[in-house]
Each structure stands twice: as C-alpha cells, then as structure tokens.
Amino acid sequence: MKILVINCGSSSLKYQLxxxxxxxxxxKGLAERxxxxxxxxxxxxxDNKIKIKKDMKDHKDAIKMVLDALINSEYGVIKDMSEINAVGHRVVHGGEAFTGSVLITDDVLKAITDCIELAPLHNPANIEGIKACQHIMPNVPMVAVFDTAFHQTMPDYAYLYSIxxxxxxxxxxxxYGFHGTSHKYVSRRAAEIxxxxxxxxxxxxxxxxxxxSIAAIKGGNSIDTSMGFTPLEGLAMGTRSGNIDPSIISYLMEKENVSAxxxxxxxxxxSGVYGISGISSDFRDIEEAAFKDGNKRAQLSLNIFSYRVKKTIGSYAAAMGGIDAIVFTAGVxxxxPEIRESILEGLDFLGFKLDKEKNNVSGKEAIISTNDSKVKIMVVPxxxxxxxxxxxxKIVNTIA
Structure with missing residues (x-):
C-alpha cells in the first residue's frame, strides 16, 4: 500500500510517500513559507533534492504542489494520484476523545476542532491539511494519527493533577503526554530487536x-510519560523549562512586571538548555562549547538535562516494578554517546551494564549494553x- 503521510505546521507541510x-x-519533502x-x-x-519556488497562498496550494511533484514525469515516483491508497495525517492533540488512530469523518474533524484550545498552535494547522487533502483527493481515505493517543492508557492516578x-x-x-507516535514505534521496534x-x-x-519526553511502557501500553497538559511539563529541553515550582510564574510577573x-x-x-547555557538550543552547539571550549554554563546545562532524564528513568523503573530495556531515540x-553515558552513570543498580565501545554509535539501531547485561540499553532511531x-x-484495511 502507498500511503502519503502529511504533517502540517502553521506555515509548513512535511510529507512522505x-x-x-x-x-x-x-x-519526501517540505513545503515552507x-x-x-x-x-x-x-x-x-x-537523496536528490528538487527545489520548486512557487507561491503557496494556503495549505491547499501546498498539497497540490506536493501531488504535482509526486506525479511529475521527470522527478515523480508515481504515474498518477490513483496510486495513493490513503493519507495519514499527524494530529497533535486528540484530547480524551481518541485512544488510537481513526478514519477521519465529519465527527472526527469536529472532535479535533474541539481540541484546538488544548493545542492552539498545532491543531488548526493539522485541520487545514486535512481539509486541503479532502478537497483535492475526495475519494481517498484519510486517517488521523494523534500524538496524544498512545498515552491514553495512563491510569487516572498518573494523569490527574492534584488540583x-x-x-x-x-x-x-x-x-495528556506527547511524542506518542515515536514512543509507540521505538518500543515496538525494540521488542522486535x-x-x-x-x-x-x-x-x-x-x-x-x-x-x-520519556515514557514508561508496560506490556505495550504507556502507563506514564513526562510531558503533561502541554509539552512544557517534564524534562529540561532545548528552550522549554520543564518542571518548575508554579509560584515562579507569579513571582516573575511581579519582579519583571510582565504578564502571565x-x-x-x-x-x-x-529556557531549558538555551536559558542555562546562553549559547544555543541545539545540543550539538552546547556539547562543542562544553567539551571543546570548557564552557562551564554549557556543561551545567547538559548536567541539568542529564540529571532530569536520570531521575525520570529511576521513577519509571519504580512505577513499573522493574525494567527490561531502556531505549534512546530522537536527535540527542x-x-x-556522551549524553547517553552521562544519563546512565550511577543507574547500574537497575541491572544494566553499559558497553562504552558499543555506545560509540550514532543514528542507527544498536544494543549498547554488555552481552551479560540483564537490562538491555538500546538506540533505536x-x-x-x-x-x-x-x-x-491498518485502519483502511479494516474498512475495506
């Protein structure tokens, strides 16, 4: 089956066939501006990049340009649009309405629209992409895949705040949690490996x-994750603070004379590593400043990041009553290897042994624990x- 995957931002559109x-x-490609x-x-x-400069006044124009590129006689990969069996749309927020991916109907679109207040920067763009595809490809099945859906298996005592x-x-x-599609993929791939x-x-x-974000996945289900009501909760990140004392907000409002x-x-x-380092939100820049230039604030920002990850791993091991594998994924x-080693230092009591030579890997699947390690440590892109x-x-096959 040929599936067109669409990921819409407010002024961008990523795609893969x-x-x-x-x-x-x-x-694959990217429509910008x-x-x-x-x-x-x-x-x-x-790996051949074709750049096409043409005005795109809205997402409908962008989708049309994508489809034209896919069927282009010179650099296209299909003869006509009929070869596209379905379109999968990344949708950031499904609230409590969706525990999995669903075929897009009018009712589904309404439910996604109802979640705009929970994801005001993302859901409107996702809806634009869906409507644009529906207009241009009215007879092609459309499926919504939600970032939040995978975490809907969390128990109430894990997802409720004490307010x-x-x-x-x-x-x-x-x-709600986010990055659900990523956590779902790498956990299943880890089990296969x-x-x-x-x-x-x-x-x-x-x-x-x-x-x-980090997720505790027990029996294939997410039972806890570090992001919360918004992606601001949890770890220190590139520019996000992660967990802070809520009173800091009112304190800064008063001291800096600014609004909430x-x-x-x-x-x-x-905030995040950018706020601490004062250098960049890109971990590569910060690592270079820390390890090559000896920049102390850069090193501090990495220490804060690694410490937050370390603490969360420990708490999730407690939540699940043990662990069988720790999986590292995404850009960092x-x-x-340096940040992975820093995170894992001092956690060997959980039952793993890091193989430093195997850890010297980047961007590919690998088991980086020793052969006799009870708990496996893995890198899964x-x-x-x-x-x-x-x-x-899967969704399209169930309705066929």
Whole structure:
C-alpha cells in the first residue's frame, strides 16, 4: 500500500510517500513559507533534492504542489494520484476523545476542532491539511494519527493533577503526554530487536531532542510519560523549562512586571538548555562549547538535562516494578554517546551494564549494553512517519 503521510505546521507541510510493504520511502519533502512570500517546496527522491519556488497562498496550494511533484514525469515516483491508497495525517492533540488512530469523518474533524484550545498552535494547522487533502483527493481515505493517543492508557492516578477535581471535569485539565507516535514505534521496534513479545516487557523510552519526553511502557501500553497538559511539563529541553515550582510564574510577573503570557513564553522559548547555557538550543552547539571550549554554563546545562532524564528513568523503573530495556531515540538520544553515558552513570543498580565501545554509535539501531547485561540499553532511531503509515494502512484495511 502507498500511503502519503502529511504533517502540517502553521506555515509548513512535511510529507512522505511510503510503501508500507517494506517501509520504503518513495519520496519526501517540505513545503515552507505557506501563505508568505518566497514559498518553497523541497522534493527529495533518492537523496536528490528538487527545489520548486512557487507561491503557496494556503495549505491547499501546498498539497497540490506536493501531488504535482509526486506525479511529475521527470522527478515523480508515481504515474498518477490513483496510486495513493490513503493519507495519514499527524494530529497533535486528540484530547480524551481518541485512544488510537481513526478514519477521519465529519465527527472526527469536529472532535479535533474541539481540541484546538488544548493545542492552539498545532491543531488548526493539522485541520487545514486535512481539509486541503479532502478537497483535492475526495475519494481517498484519510486517517488521523494523534500524538496524544498512545498515552491514553495512563491510569487516572498518573494523569490527574492534584488540583480541584472540578477543573478536570470543566476544563479537561489533565496530563495528556506527547511524542506518542515515536514512543509507540521505538518500543515496538525494540521488542522486535529483542525478539520478545512486547506484552512481556517493561520498557522506558527516552525521546530526547529539542523537545524531549520519556515514557514508561508496560506490556505495550504507556502507563506514564513526562510531558503533561502541554509539552512544557517534564524534562529540561532545548528552550522549554520543564518542571518548575508554579509560584515562579507569579513571582516573575511581579519582579519583571510582565504578564502571565509573557512568562509562559519565557518558559517555552527562552529556557531549558538555551536559558542555562546562553549559547544555543541545539545540543550539538552546547556539547562543542562544553567539551571543546570548557564552557562551564554549557556543561551545567547538559548536567541539568542529564540529571532530569536520570531521575525520570529511576521513577519509571519504580512505577513499573522493574525494567527490561531502556531505549534512546530522537536527535540527542540517537546521536550523542556522551549524553547517553552521562544519563546512565550511577543507574547500574537497575541491572544494566553499559558497553562504552558499543555506545560509540550514532543514528542507527544498536544494543549498547554488555552481552551479560540483564537490562538491555538500546538506540533505536525513531520513524514516526512509518508508524503513521502503518496505522493508516491498518485502519483502511479494516474498512475495506
């Protein structure tokens, strides 16, 4: 089955055309500056990048350009649009309405729209992409794959905040979690690599990048995760503060004479390793400053990041009553042996032994624990697009 995977931002659109039998990416690309001057589509086939400059006034224009590129006689990969069997849309927030991926109907669209207040920066763009595809490809099945759905298996004592219960009832204030598609993919892939049923495993998945989250996955189900009502909760990240004392917000409002909105903006965009280091939100820049230049604030920011991850791994081992595997993924998790080693230092009491030579790996699947390690430590590059494609295929096959 050929599945077109769409991931829409407010002024961008990422896409991949995936052959699900084998997972081959036939083409992928990025439409940028949608609704802005100098719109650009970068279409990638077999590592050959074709850049197409053409105005895209909205997501409908962008989708049309993507489809035109896919069927282009020179650099296309299909003869016509009829070869696209379905479209899988990444949708950030499904609230409590969705525990898994679903075929998109009018009712589903309404439910996604109802979640806009929970994800005001993301869901509107996701809806735009869905409607654009429906307009141009009215007879092609569309599936919504939610970042939050995988974490809907969390028990109530894990997802509820200890604030008046009425706020959960009235305003849906609870922990939702994000990066669900990534956590789902790498946990299942880890089980395949270990050749063990995921139902028998306790896995901690560490999605570490500019945005970072950790999940405790027991028997294939998420029972806890570090992000919460928004992606601001949890670990220190590229520019996000992660967990802080809530009173800091009102304290900064008073001291800096700023609004709550301005403080939240600081916590989202000016904090994390960027705020501590004063250098960058890119971990590669910070590592270079810390390890090559001896920059103490850069080193401090990495220590804070690693410590937060370490604490969360320990708490999730307690929550699950033990662990069978720890999985590292995403930009930092996949590509930084130094940060992985720093995170794991002092955690060997959990039953693992890191093989430092095997840990010297970047961007590919590997078991980096010693052969006699009871708990396996793994690097598994995430593949959210493939997970979206497989979910879409599964949903479409059930209605065929």
């Amino acid at each position: 995936i052959e699900t039998n084998g997972g081959k990416v036939l083409a 949608i609704g802005i001057n100098d719109s650009l589509l970068t279409h990638n086939v077999n 008046p219960y009425e706020y959960y009832v009235k305003y849906r204030i609870r922990r 270990l050749n063990r049923p995921i139902e028998d495993l306790k896995i901690i998945t560490c999605h570490l990048g500019n945005g970072s 909105e301005e403080v939240i903006n600081i916590l989202n965009k000016k 998790g996949e590509n930084s 995430t593949n959210e697009e493939y997970m979206i494609a497989k979910d879409t295929e």
